[in-house]
Amino acid sequence: MSSELKIKLLLIILVIALMVLGGFPLYLHRHYKMPIVAGKGVTKVTKLSAYSRALKRTAADTDVFFLQGREEGGKVLLMANTHANEPAGLLAALIFLENAVVEKGTLIIIPQFNNSASRNTRPGDGYPLYFEIITDWGKKKFRMGNRDASPLDQWPDPDVYIHYPDKQLLSFIDARNTNRTWPGRANGPLMERVTYGAMEMMRTEKVDIALDLHGAETMFPVTNCIVAPEKSIKIATMTSLTVKAREGFDNHVEPSPTGFRGLSHREIGDYSDTLPFLLEAPIPFLDQPTGPKTVALLMDGKDPFLLSLSRKGKLFVPYDEKGWTMEKRVGQHCSVILEIIRQYSKKLPEKAIEIRNIPYYGEVVKLGVGHFYHDPAEAKKSDIYYE
Amino acid sequence: MPLIMIFYYLICLYLIAMIIWNFIREKKSIDNMILYLLILIPLLLRVLRIK
Numbered sequence A: 001m002s003s004e005l006k007i008k009l010l011l012i013i014l015v016i017a018l019m020v021l022g023g024f025p026l027y028l029h030r031h032y033k034m035p036i037v038a039g040k041g042v043t044k045v046t047k048l049s050a051y052s053r054a055l056k057r058t059a060a061d062t063d064v065f066f067l068q069g070r071e072e073g074g075k076v077l078l079m080a081n082t083h084a085n086e087p088a089g090l091l092a093a094l095i096f097l098e099n100a101v102v103e104k105g106t107l108i109i110i111p112q113f114n115n116s117a118s119r120n121t122r123p124g125d126g127y128p129l130y131f132e133i134i135t136d137w138g139k140k141k142f143r144m145g146n147r148d149a150s151p152l153d154q155w156p157d158p159d160v161y162i163h164y165p166d167k168q169l170l171s172f173i174d175a176r177n178t179n180r181t182w183p184g185r186a187n188g189p190l191m192e193r194v195t196y197g198a199m200e201m202m203r204t205e206k207v208d209i210a211l212d213l214h215g216a217e218t219m220f221p222v223t224n225c226i227v228a229p230e231k232s233i234k235i236a237t238m239t240s241l242t243v244k245a246r247e248g249f250d251n252h253v254e255p256s257p258t259g260f261r262g263l264s265h266r267e268i269g270d271y272s273d274t275l276p277f278l279l280e281a282p283i284p285f286l287d288q289p290t291g292p293k294t295v296a297l298l299m300d301g302k303d304p305f306l307l308s309l310s311r312k313g314k315l316f317v318p319y320d321e322k323g324w325t326m327e328k329r330v331g332q333h334c335s336v337i338l339e340i341i342r343q344y345s346k347k348l349p350e351k352a353i354e355i356r357n358i359p360y361y362g363e364v365v366k367l368g369v370g371h372f373y374h375d376p377a378e379a380k381k382s383d384i385y386y387e
Numbered sequence B: 001m002p003l004i005m006i007f008y009y010l011i012c013l014y015l016i017a018m019i020i021w022n023f024i025r026e027k028k029s030i031d032n033m034i035l036y037l038l039i040l041i042p043l044l045l046r047v048l049r050i051k
Helices: A003-030 A088-101 A172-176 A190-205 A232-246 A266-269 A293-301 A304-311 A326-347 A360-367 B003-025 B030-047
Strands: A035-037 A044-047 A063-068 A071-079 A101-110 A128-135 A137-143 A209-216 A225-228 A252-255 A273-280 A354-356 A384-386
Touching: A003 A384, A003 B030, A035 A088, A063 A088, A063 A232, A071 A088, A071 A190, A071 A232, A071 A326, A088 A101, A088 A209, A088 A273, A088 A326, A101 A190, A128 A293, A209 A326, A225 A232, A232 A252, A232 A266, A232 A326, A232 A360, A266 A273, A273 A326, A293 A326, A326 A354, A384 B003, B003 B030
Parallel strands: A071 A101, A071 A209, A209 A273, A225 A252
Antiparallel strands: A035 A384, A044 A063, A063 A101, A101 A354, A128 A137, A225 A273
């Protein structure tokens, strides 16, 4: 064997080793199945493709859980993981999915709104691939996703994303962002088909309230808030005042801008009769000037650089040595969701929605998020869904 | 899979073939051999639908 051939073979082996070491964890992450135990309240499970046929057999199709109450009433939709790197929304949605008992009206939950993004990651930022929540029966493992859908599912990116139907020019990356592709198109790019499916569901099922659960940087002004368009703003304001008075946490109201297109809190309201709300809980993990993006930072939100910036008045939320824990973020989401539903039911008693068995902020902070999840090993097989 | 995506996968396959061909033809420079293999990685990961 010539020396040239020996060198080439050695290099090929090295590169294959590199590819396996780097690629195998990504492959496992993309195909990791997270078990969810559907609670007693779940009455029907379907796919989003039931409302958007072009989603069928794609990686963007996702489960939709219906929790129908005994009495007729209003309908509320919870969407989590629109941005799959903001997991407090998913964790809150799962608390509802596994525990909620709906007495009146219907609760619809889409826990992995951007299913493709939940199977994507951001290696350039050193994102962890998974995180775990401590429960009463052990640890529950979750995929940590990314803001945008995987390019494996929607490729190529355009030079500029032209929003449909307003033709507003948005960043190229937003073509894969399900909070820029509303209201979507039946046969548009894959992420537009996802939002179109949700719009069709809201129009077909006559959904009254849509809640899109998010997280935002502490250095970003639109954080720790409820974003609402004109038609939802009264309920949002009453919710903000009530949670502050009753539970002691701030959650101000941000008006949905009319000139910035593609966002759920704008387009859902403009293209359907549904009242949209977007909930933002602070997530220090997403801030740029932090230390390494570790699981610890994701869970407790403690970072020395943010602490220093907080002392200089550069953050938009109160921040101290305690950080901003996952329990606080999930608890805020639970309380704000329940309060929006309560305010809506007060305003329209004929369309009231009554949900019980869901913890408020104080309870989630005290008992931990994991306390509210059920052990898949002890659940009936028919109640387990893999996300 | 949309048509444009199929085209992009075909472009990927074409680039992979060109890079492998250049790698085979390279006789002297080890630096070039390493570079050919390194730029091959993202293309292969995409075609194998890993990343």
